[in-house]
Amino acid sequence: MIEKSYVVGMxxxxxxxxxxxxxxxxxxxxxxxxxxxxxxxxxxxxxxVCSKLTPLLDKVGGAEAIKGMGIGAPNGNYYNGTIExxxxxxxxxxxxxxxxxEEKLGIPTALTxxxxxxxxxxxxxxxxxxxxxxxxxxxxxxxxxxxxxxxQLVYGHDGFAGELGHVVVNREGRACGCGRKGCLETYxxxxxxxxxxxxFLAARTEPSLLREIPAEEIxxxxxxxxxxxxxxxxxxxxxxxxxxLGQALADFIxxxxxxxxxxxxxxxxxxxxxxxxxxxxxxxxxxxxxxxKTKLLLSQLKDADAAVLGxxxxxxxxKEG
Amino acid sequence: MIEKSYVVGMxxxxxxxxxxxxxxxxxxxxxxxxxxxxxxxxxxxxxxVCSKLTPLLDKVGGAEAIKGMGIGAPNGNYYNGTIExxxxxxxxxxxxxxxxxEEKLGIPTALTxxxxxxxxxxxxxxxxxxxxxxxxxxxxxxxxxxxxxxxQLVYGHDGFAGELGHVVVNREGRACGCGRKGCLETYxxxxxxxxxxxxFLAARTEPSLLREIPAEEIxxxxxxxxxxxxxxxxxxxxxxxxxxLGQALADFIxxxxxxxxxxxxxxxxxxxxxxxxxxxxxxxxxxxxxxxKTKLLLSQLKDADAAVLGxxxxxxxxKEG
Numbered sequence: 001m002i003e004k005s006y007v008v009g010m011x012x013x014x015x016x017x018x019x020x021x022x023x024x025x026x027x028x029x030x031x032x033x034x035x036x037x038x039x040x041x042x043x044x045x046x047x048x049v050c051s052k053l054t055p056l057l058d059k060v061g062g063a064e065a066i067k068g069m070g071i072g073a074p075n076g077n078y079y080n081g082t083i084e085x086x087x088x089x090x091x092x093x094x095x096x097x098x099x100x101x102e103e104k105l106g107i108p109t110a111l112t113x114x115x116x117x118x119x120x121x122x123x124x125x126x127x128x129x130x131x132x133x134x135x136x137x138x139x140x141x142x143x144x145x146x147x148x149x150x151x152q153l154v155y156g157h158d159g160f161a162g163e164l165g166h167v168v169v170n171r172e173g174r175a176c177g178c179g180r181k182g183c184l185e186t187y188x189x190x191x192x193x194x195x196x197x198x199x200f201l202a203a204r205t206e207p208s209l210l211r212e213i214p215a216e217e218i219x220x221x222x223x224x225x226x227x228x229x230x231x232x233x234x235x236x237x238x239x240x241x242x243x244x245l246g247q248a249l250a251d252f253i254x255x256x257x258x259x260x261x262x263x264x265x266x267x268x269x270x271x272x273x274x275x276x277x278x279x280x281x282x283x284x285x286x287x288x289x290x291x292x293k294t295k296l297l298l299s300q301l302k303d304a305d306a307a308v309l310g311x312x313x314x315x316x317x318x319k320e321g
Numbered sequence: 322m323i324e325k326s327y328v329v330g331m332x333x334x335x336x337x338x339x340x341x342x343x344x345x346x347x348x349x350x351x352x353x354x355x356x357x358x359x360x361x362x363x364x365x366x367x368x369x370v371c372s373k374l375t376p377l378l379d380k381v382g383g384a385e386a387i388k389g390m391g392i393g394a395p396n397g398n399y400y401n402g403t404i405e406x407x408x409x410x411x412x413x414x415x416x417x418x419x420x421x422x423e424e425k426l427g428i429p430t431a432l433t434x435x436x437x438x439x440x441x442x443x444x445x446x447x448x449x450x451x452x453x454x455x456x457x458x459x460x461x462x463x464x465x466x467x468x469x470x471x472x473q474l475v476y477g478h479d480g481f482a483g484e485l486g487h488v489v490v491n492r493e494g495r496a497c498g499c500g501r502k503g504c505l506e507t508y509x510x511x512x513x514x515x516x517x518x519x520x521f522l523a524a525r526t527e528p529s530l531l532r533e534i535p536a537e538e539i540x541x542x543x544x545x546x547x548x549x550x551x552x553x554x555x556x557x558x559x560x561x562x563x564x565x566l567g568q569a570l571a572d573f574i575x576x577x578x579x580x581x582x583x584x585x586x587x588x589x590x591x592x593x594x595x596x597x598x599x600x601x602x603x604x605x606x607x608x609x610x611x612x613x614k615t616k617l618l619l620s621q622l623k624d625a626d627a628a629v630l631g632x633x634x635x636x637x638x639x640k641e642g
Contacts (some may be wrong), residue, residue, distance in 0.1 A: 133478040156578025157454040163575040254484040257477025
């Protein structure tokens with residue numbers, strides 16, 4: 001019998017699906033990708049992944065050498081191994097993706113949402129190693145979260161716990177894609193930063209490097225580039241964004257009193273521009289009994305591999321069906 | 322060897338300390354109380370409890386018949402069995418109360434805050450029997466909470482998790498006893514309801530039964546009594562309070578996706594006056610994936626015994642030291 005020394009990780013994004021083979025130390029030994037939106041039928045999508053994944057598996061001894069496969073997907077339900085009503089994916093309704101891969105590859109497969117996968121990845125290979133209580137916040141196009149309590153990921157009674165990007169920070173605030181108003185992600189995601197830029201540019205008259213870009217084309221990277229140049233308005237955008245995030249984190253601490261909050265994703269790479277106001281607002285707003293206790297950390301998952309690594313970590317935990 | 326068929330529960334309030342002996346079905350067989358503030362030294366307080374508790378123990382076969390003792394106390398730390406810097410108790414600093422009782426009585430003792438004790442009580446004897454994921458909200462002089470995930474109470478890395486009464490619902494809102502502004506408890510506790518009454522009476526000119534009471538003397542019971550008479554202003558106070566609470570509950574659901582939220586304590590006894598607006602605002606504000614999933618329940622712990630019952634439930638879980 002071959003020892004099961006590897007796991008497969010797969011991250012399903014709105015644009016790309018990335019997958020790879022990972023060893024127990026968190027090295028991505030081989031990886032590949034396909035375009036998520038090229039496959040209208042889920043069976044064709046699974047076939048396309050498998051035809052690119054099988055050659056990678058052969059390099060390490062085939063499916064027999066794999067302990068499990070972990071999938072990170074939008075609206076992923078851990079309990080059922082399904083993707084449910086994901087607005088940005090081509091397949092509608094409830095998709096039993098974990099069992100489709102299990103049947104095709106003979107590898108036990110588990111599935112959860114991408115932020116939960118990132119949290120498990122951080123706990124297995126990254127900044128949260130050894131932590132039993134932490135909250136992972138993913139700052140990407142949206143804001144996601146994965147909550148770990150007593151060393152276990154919180155899935156909730158239905159598998160959908162941990163949508164902290166949709167906690168309301170301003171009841172009369174910005175319209176959110178979820179249909180409500182003022183969700184954290186309308187302010188603290190990459191798109192939220194771009195919205196703030198447009199708001200500030202319209203409300204103020206001072207000069208700014210950002211005025212050289214057509215307002216509708218501004219992205220969060222532009223704000224970062226301007227901040228690096230010392231642009232006052234860009235720095236104010238980070239201050240504003242970081243303050244809202246830090247205030248929200250102070251409230252999250254009152255829920256689970258985590259040892260650390262780990263920030264992950266695009267916006268967290270803006271370094272001190274975002275981290276300093278987040279840290280300051282978190283400390284200024286946290287309830288006294290928690291003051292100074294919760295560390296604010298940056299993800300330590302390597303950028304290019306992070307999505308695959310996160311999902312792969314779930315592969316170590318899969319129970320054989 | 323005598324079978325350990327009973328537990329002791331003790332609830333430490335700012336005014337009274339109540340304790341009793343409870344069987345496995347949740348019957349309080351015997352109980353008594355002392356005045357918390359009559360004892361400046363913690364040793365005298367422990368002696369006073371024990372001198373009244375020992376005769377009760379003798380009725381069921383002495384300390385040998387007791388599986389464990391559970392204590393619910395403000396600022397109680399489960400991990401250390403300590404009360405830490407409780408502003409409303411006579412003993413300052415860190416008080417190792419669990420070990421003081423263990424030494425004195427020879428009964429394994431555990432301690433947590435009163436809202437956590439209520440959650441364990443509800444799970445053991447009340448509305449949350451059989452539930453693995455729920456949130457208990459206690460609506461008393463303040464607002465407390467106990468969070469259960471995967472059948473386990475959430476204590477956090479430091480033992481102080483679950484202070485949902487201090488989640489900020491309005492950043493520019495009412496001053497809170499914790500030193501910050503706009504905490505949930507400044508609106509949705511019994512004292513919060515009385516503050517709302519004073520605000521509404523000052524801001525409006527319409528007649529109200531509440532105008533017959535000197536503003537500073539109004540308590541939440543007066544608002545209830547007026548609501549029962551059909552008083553429009555009193556009904557509006559409940560609508561306002563319930564809406565704020567329901568909005569907050571919708572955000573809490575995004576954290577742990579509980580099967581139920583259980584309301585406990587004075588304000589929850591106002592029945593439909595408070596429950597209807599809470600339910601309505603919760604459903605109107607919850608993220609779509611959670612809609613209609615989380616039940617809103619009233620505590621089923623009997624009023625007079627609830628505090629002792631809640632604390633006693635912890636006694637079943639104590640590990641012998």
